[in-house]
Amino acid sequence: MDRNKAYLAAAAAGIPLLFVLWRSARKPSHPPLPPGPPRDPIIGSVRSFPPNRWYESFSEMQKKYGDLIYFDILGTKMLVINSLGVAKDLMETRGTIHSGRPNDVMNISVMGWGWNFVIAQLGQFHTDCRSILKKAMGQQEMEAHRELIKEEATNLIPELMHFEGDPWEIIQPRIGAVTIRLTYGDSVHQEYGKELAKLNEDTLHLVTSVSVQFWLVNFIPALHYLPDWLPLAFKKVGKEGTALQEKVHYWGWELTEKHHKQGIAGPSIALQYIEEGKNTDVARDALGMAYSAGVDNTASALESFISMMLLYPDVQKKAQAELDRVISPGELPEFRDRDALPYLDASWRESQRFNPSTPLGVPHTASQEDVYKGMYIPKGTILTTNIGYMCRDPTIWDEPDVFRPERWLPSHNPNAHLLPDISFVFGFGRRICPGMFLADEVAFTFAAAILQAYDIVPLVGDTLPKEYVYQDAVIRRPEGMRCRFLPRNPLPSRGEYY
Template sequence: MEPVILLTSLIVTAIVFLVIHGRTSESAKLRLPPGPARIPLLGNVHQLPSMGQQRAFAEWGKRYGDVIYARLFQTPAIVVNSMNAAQDLLDKRSAKYSHRPRFILLQDLMGWDVMTHFSYGERWRRHRKWIASAFQDKDALLSYRPLQRRETYVLLSGLMDTPQEFMGHIRRFTAAMIMEIAYGHCVESSDDKFIHLAERASAVTLESGDAGAMLVDFFPLLQYLPFWAPGAGFKRRAFAANKIIQELLDTPFDMVKNAMMKGIARPCFTTSLLEEIIQKGTLNKQDEHEIKGAAGLLYGAATDTTSAVLGTFMLAMVLHPEVYQKARAEIDRVVGADRLPDFDDRASLPYLECVIQEVFRWNCPVPLGLPHRTMVQDEYRGFDIPAEAMIIPNIWAMTNDPSIYSTPDIFRPERFMEMDPQTMESRDPRNVVFGFGRRICPGQKFADSSVWLAAACIIAAVDISQILDAFGKSVQPPAAFDEVFVSHPKDFPCNIKPRSSKAQKMVSDFVVNHTM
């Protein structure tokens, strides 16, 4: 066996040498953006922490600028640290920057075969059209308002009845809206089986690591390791996760399909797609696979990020009661005490708008977004951007840029009120936190309006305060966030109670009249 091992080692060594030599020669011909020094094979991977990579990239930015060249193993990568550069490249030149890297772990092994992971092409356009019709059409968005309103009041009722479970109520709020839109399923409690299934799928996905950043994504041959092989733990975990994810995609879809066969299906995203395809011909397995992925994406992409934003809102209000009171005074002045805020009040509540902007800025829900990939070689500021390069938008660095937002670590909504309207619009963090170019989140308007209504009604209807310790002193929770793909606040306690008996009755009456 020794000659075979020796020959194999020589072949592997030769291939590695040729790959490195070929790519080094290719890079030598390009005028690349500045970046940290690289070493063979690893590139710059050894310089990155396992958690909080957005901060490491931001530190690189202080030395090398807002557009940085690096190598992740042998993959060329461009880190974009500024809002200006991101908009120049990913928005204005979207035609060149709309591909995705190959997400082998998430897509191929775990089963998240969904639009966000597709490369740009016909399949992506088909799914994008489906989702845009549900979340970008004005009439569709208006049709969701009764649902958003109903679930906001259910959220308020939960906060008043069992305030210690406030994050569970927030997760239920986001999940209930998407479950009804995607599958026509009305969530009646936090114990709903679909919510538990979705939370399990979300948990195993987040535990897998950042999209496109796992070892198998850079070395695709690793996906063929036998399950028993040393180092194949990632594959065993992905296989276990795949079962949960497939159950999440299959179970609600089968529920809708069976309801359609019985003639009792409620109108929803899934029924509309099934009806559209059935009218054109026979529904096949591939059609079902595509619809499952499109509907599953609505749930997977929307619920976790929206609950992260509302969790951040709650933490900010606990830490900054002066902001809470100022926003409440504005609502009282505009809305009065006889009803709660509604969508038509939004334009008349400018300070609340600044609060929402600051929530998105202070803890952007997806710090590094999903990486893009260049389709062709490009040139920017005199530098060459290689073809097939991974483009990493450091959204955290953009929303924490001290040249745009002074003292960015401080939660201060007034910063936006101090800007003129044009500057405020250009520096709105929602310009970047929802993505860029053709890859921008199609559900942006729905998510933003859901967050706004929930925040406005929480401020108007409940009191939020810090808990007291044994000596009656306020306990201030830290402004700490999970450093994973989606950034949630770390668990924190707070006191929540109805603002008044009148507010409690308004919520109770609405829930009774609209959920029975």
């Protein structure tokens, strides 16, 4: 190449770079962006974005930046919301703008999760799926599921007898059983429950690990159309994810259809729709998400509660004394007893506040630009709710780092009525968790049954930490929690519970 051509080539290569530099340096024509760490040209906030432990890192950064922290990672805009009031303003009052989901090409297009309404944009499909779950597990509908939940609590209690170790391995499958029986019926659970549970767990692990990794295809969607035989990591993971996703989508539903034809299907939400023959596709899609969206979350919340009872034996004793006063010996506490169990209710709320199982919620996106309190939120910004910080925000909670159920009781705290409803741990506005009443009822019923039947104590020789460290994951539970369950009274035989 002669010298002129070399200059020309260098200039041609440099022009786009100069353009990007000029764009990032020029004065913006919109109000200022929310506060955040300094951004470099082109790479933006890459150097200051925390590599892991996002919840803890964002909470630490709150001290410097306050309610909102703005990042720009190679053009992907992200806003962390640390304030409950701001989250409600943006996601409830301005919910038409801030209720989208990130355009996750890897999950939706490469792995085929287009039928997953958890990650779908607002629209008819999302509305239809939500109304299926609302009709099936809304607050008014829970009464119909009480017997099933009670049966599973009855199954749980003997399983914990003399159990030593991490109770996750007992409580998680029981919560899974509630979900599978509710969605696809008892016959499907009896025959295929273990395989369905494993399938959903494998899928959830893959999806959550994919969601927190960097995929070039999310930035350059056209890469998705490259031939499948190319040895690219995203193609390999995509193939594995597609196979799992298709099975989660159809299998439970098809098993219910099969059992329906054989005349052996037990009552379930799927069966209702199969019998009616209406809205079957959308019901199949909505129910396909129930296990992966709900089981680990609920089990984590219950495991956190058990860990708090272990760390705070005085709270455990008070809750047990209340149960002993209200529930007759040989009877299983039920959700309808909740009003008569204010201390247990307060302990459960306090446990959710202290350790919410999804401290960063599920990200929303802004479907159009917005200006909030003079700050500019660009279209497409990913909004992350730091629910974990909101649960310990000192402007809301007195001594937020103290585990104190009494704060919720008007008899102990004259300002208890001013505390926010703890249901914000289930998210916001049009995206608020549609399984929240089910989760609350299952976990509360199981917690009451466990405390009535057992003393939760450490393993012999174990020294308890002051607080458990939580896993660095989307759905979090205490790391290395171990305990024993010592029967408080002789356990009633199964028949005596009914």
